[in-house]
Amino acid sequence: MTVRARVIPCLDVAAGRVVKGVNFVELRDAGDPVEQARAYDAAGADELCFLDITASHEDRGTILDVVRRTAAVCFMPLTVGGGVRTADDARALLLAGADKVAVNSAAVARPQVVAEIAERFGSQCCVASVDARRTERGWEVFTHGGRRATGIDAIDHALRLADLGAGELLVTSMDRDGTRSGYDLELIRTVADRTGVPVVASGGVGGLSDLVDGIVTGHASAVLAASIFHFGEASVADAHAALAAAGVPVRKPILD
Amino acid sequence: MTLALIDYGAGNLHSVANALKAAGCTDLAVTADPEVVARADRIVLPGVGAFGSCAAALRGVDGMIEAMEQRVRREAAPFLGVCVGMQLLADTGEELGTHRGLGWIAGTVRRLEPSDSAAKVPHMGWNDVMPVAEHALVRPGEAYFLHSYAFDGADVIATTDHDGPVTAAIGRDTILGVQFHPEKSQHYGLAFLRRFLDWRP
Numbered sequence: 237m238t239v240r241a242r243v244i245p246c247l248d249v250a251a252g253r254v255v256k257g258v259n260f261v262e263l264r265d266a267g268d269p270v271e272q273a274r275a276y277d278a279a280g281a282d283e284l285c286f287l288d289i290t291a292s293h294e295d296r297g298t299i300l301d302v303v304r305r306t307a308a309v310c311f312m313p314l315t316v317g318g319g320v321r322t323a324d325d326a327r328a329l330l331l332a333g334a335d336k337v338a339v340n341s342a343a344v345a346r347p348q349v350v351a352e353i354a355e356r357f358g359s360q361c362c363v364a365s366v367d368a369r370r371t372e373r374g375w376e377v378f379t380h381g382g383r384r385a386t387g388i389d390a391i392d393h394a395l396r397l398a399d400l401g402a403g404e405l406l407v408t409s410m411d412r413d414g415t416r417s418g419y420d421l422e423l424i425r426t427v428a429d430r431t432g433v434p435v436v437a438s439g440g441v442g443g444l445s446d447l448v449d450g451i452v453t454g455h456a457s458a459v460l461a462a463s464i465f466h467f468g469e470a471s472v473a474d475a476h477a478a479l480a481a482a483g484v485p486v487r488k489p490i491l492d
Numbered sequence: 493m494t495l496a497l498i499d500y501g502a503g504n505l506h507s508v509a510n511a512l513k514a515a516g517c518t519d520l521a522v523t524a525d526p527e528v529v530a531r532a533d534r535i536v537l538p539g540v541g542a543f544g545s546c547a548a549a550l551r552g553v554d555g556m557i558e559a560m561e562q563r564v565r566r567e568a569a570p571f572l573g574v575c576v577g578m579q580l581l582a583d584t585g586e587e588l589g590t591h592r593g594l595g596w597i598a599g600t601v602r603r604l605e606p607s608d609s610a611a612k613v614p615h616m617g618w619n620d621v622m623p624v625a626e627h628a629l630v631r632p633g634e635a636y637f638l639h640s641y642a643f644d645g646a647d648v649i650a651t652t653d654h655d656g657p658v659t660a661a662i663g664r665d666t667i668l669g670v671q672f673h674p675e676k677s678q679h680y681g682l683a684f685l686r687r688f689l690d691w692r693p
Contacts, residue, residue, distance in 0.1 A: 238611070238653050239637070240618040277678065282618055308510050313636055313676045330503045333510070335638070335676060357503055358541035360614045360638045403614045403640070434612040457612055487618040487634045490679040 240487045241451045242282035242458035243475045244315075244436065245465045247272055250289050252298035270305045276465075277310040279472045280489030284310070285338075285460060288318030300332045307333025317365055317406070323352040330357055338363040338406055341379045343397055344386055354401025363436075364402035366394045368423055369410045375423055382410030391426055398431045405435045406460065412440025416463070419446060424454035436460050444470055444478040451484050495689070496532035498556065499524045500549045503540045504675060508574060511675035512536065515685035526559035534689070535560065535569055539576030543585030543601055543641065546576045547593060557594065565596065568666045570691050578669025579643055581662065587641050597662050597669070599645015606655035614640045619652045621660050621672060621680075629687045630661045633680040635672035642671065666693045 248255040253267045269286060276284050286306075288299040296319055303316055316329050317338030326337040337357075342349050343364055354362045367382055368375040368390035375390035394405050407427050409420035419437045428435040434457035437450035441461040450459040464470045476486040497509055499522050509522050521528050529535060537560075539546045550556060564571040573581055582593040585601040593601070604613045618634045627649045637652065643659040649668075650661035661670045668688070674681035 237620055238655075239615060240634070242617050280678075304506075307507055309514075311507075311511050311514065311675060311678050311681055313638070313673075331506065333507055335504075335507070335673075356541075359640060360616070361503065361540065404616060432609070432613055434614070434616050455610075457617065489634075 237485045239457075239485075240282065241479055241484045243447065243472055243479070243486070244283045244285050244458055244460045245276050245281050245472065246285040246287055246438075246460050246462045248287050248289050248462070249299060249302060251295040252302050255289060269302050270309065273306045273310045273314075276472065277312050278491065280476070280491050281312060281472045282487065283313040283315060283458070285315045285317065288316065290319065300328055303329060303332040303334050315363055317363070322349065323356050326353045326357060326362070330361060336361045336363050336404065338365040340365040340367065344377055344379055344388065344393070347393075347396060347400055350397050350402050351400040354403070359401045359403035362402050363404045363406050364394065364397035365406040365408070366390055366397070367408045367410050368420075370420070370423075378410050382413065390423070391430070394427050395431055398433045402433065404433055405431060406438055407435055408438040409440055415440050416442030418442060419450045419454055421449055421454045424450060424456050428455035428457075434458060444475060447475050448478055448482045448484065451479060452482055493533045494519045494521055494528075494531065495534045495536060496529045497522045497536045497538065498529060498550075498560075500546075500553050500556065502538040502546065502549075502577070504538045504575065504673070507675045508536060508538045511682060511685055512689075515682045515689060517689055524553050524556070526553070526555035529556065529559040530563050532563065533569060535564060535571045537571070537573045537577035537580065539574065539578075539580060541576060543576060543579055543587040543593070544589055544591035547580060547585065547591050550580065560594075564667060568693070570666045570688065570693055571668065572688050573669035574675070575639060575671060575673055578662065578671055579641065581667065581669045582643055582645060585641065596667055597645060597647050597664060599643050599662070601641050601643050603641050604639075604654065604658065608655045611655035614638060615654045615658065619654065621650050621652060623650045625649050627661070627663060627668075628693070629668060629684060629691060630663075630670075631684075635660070635674070635677040635680050637672050639671060643669075
């Protein structure tokens with residue numbers, strides 16, 4: 237076989253607590269990101285993503301502690317995004333145990349930060365995260381959770397960040413995010429077909445068929461989802477099974 | 493039974509340390525001290541990032557390569573290199589210039605250049621470990637890969653497939669290197685590390 241399509245649950249974390257997370261009944265503390273990470277590790281997730289949405293700057297150090305504690309008990313790849321401004325921010329997360337670091341707003345303000353991270357730590361750990369909305373001409377980069385327009389073409393921006401050294405592109409449709417109406421497949425495919433690096437589809441998953449579409453129609457290498465896993469509607473195993481049924485190569489994790 | 497995990501600034505140092513402990517390693521020394529390496533029963537060399545900067549960082553630890561040479565090549569202590577720690581076993585690496593490796597296993601580390609544009613670089617994700625030679629530690633299974641460069645040379649023990657065969661493991665005598673990340677490969681990875689801890693080559 238070939239490299240497997242990846243299923244990536246994403247946890248929103250604020251000040252060290254899960255804001256939007258899974259309802260695994262067996263968890264002692266469902267608000268603890270480490271407990272949630274363990275549950276996903278046991279469930280056979282291919283990777284895990286923490287998105288740090290901590291508002292205040294003072295609480296930013298808490299994500300490092302979360303990452304450190306997660307890395308001590310989870311032996312799966314971990315991407316951490318949110319608030320990464322500099323190569324030193326990336327370094328702190330990588331040393332804490334993150335395998336990949338996602339840069340978003342900072343790379344809008346200063347794309348060169350992607351090159352700085354890639355040069356110091358390697359492209360393999362540098363994820364460029366792009367939030368996009370449809371316009372009449374194509375897609376535009378938005379920041380601040382999709383509220384602030386930038387005037388930057390999202391496709392050009394994503395491709396430029398890959399050229400600067402990003403080893404992966406995490407592409408989120410802010411039109412679809414939270415709508416459960418499926419990925420913006422045209423957006424995902426437009427980026428995926430024009431770049432040599434893996435693309436992660438994000439934003440809008442409402443069911444397992446959306447994950448399949450992300451890979452088969454969107455040409456993504458990985459699919460990220462939050463609520464369908466968190467609310468217990470689907471398990472990672474269900475996602476793998478749906479992808480396999482569509483002929484997509486997925487792994488068969490050895491589960492506890 | 494001391495295991496020396498060599499600290500030369502590699503990004504995956506702590507993840508490898510955590511995984512070795514979870515695999516049952518009770519006497520783990522995370523160390524930049526060549527004296528500790530020279531006395532260790534087993535040695536693990538981690539590594540992520542660029543070949544050249546990792547090679548330079550390892551050479552930057554005074555006496556470390558000499559200690560590794562002595563303990564592994566002359567005294568036959570079991571050795572495991574992970575990801576770039578495996579690639580460093582090669583003669584040369586061609587990432588951002590041409591750089592000299594340890595030269596323990598004949599070969600060159602070159603950029604992955606799949607002809608099929610659907611095969612992305614970095615090669616990122618879970619893929620097969622397919623043994624091509626007998627080895628006590630390397631078994632078929634699915635492991636996590638994350639790399640843009642790969643080993644091309646002698647003593648290949650296992651391959652994976654990314655629009656053609658890509659080296660997944662190399663080894664000879666008491667030396668073993670794996671391109672995949674056992675520390676990120678859940679059950680498969682921890683089971684592999686347990687076998688390394690029990691290995692009596």
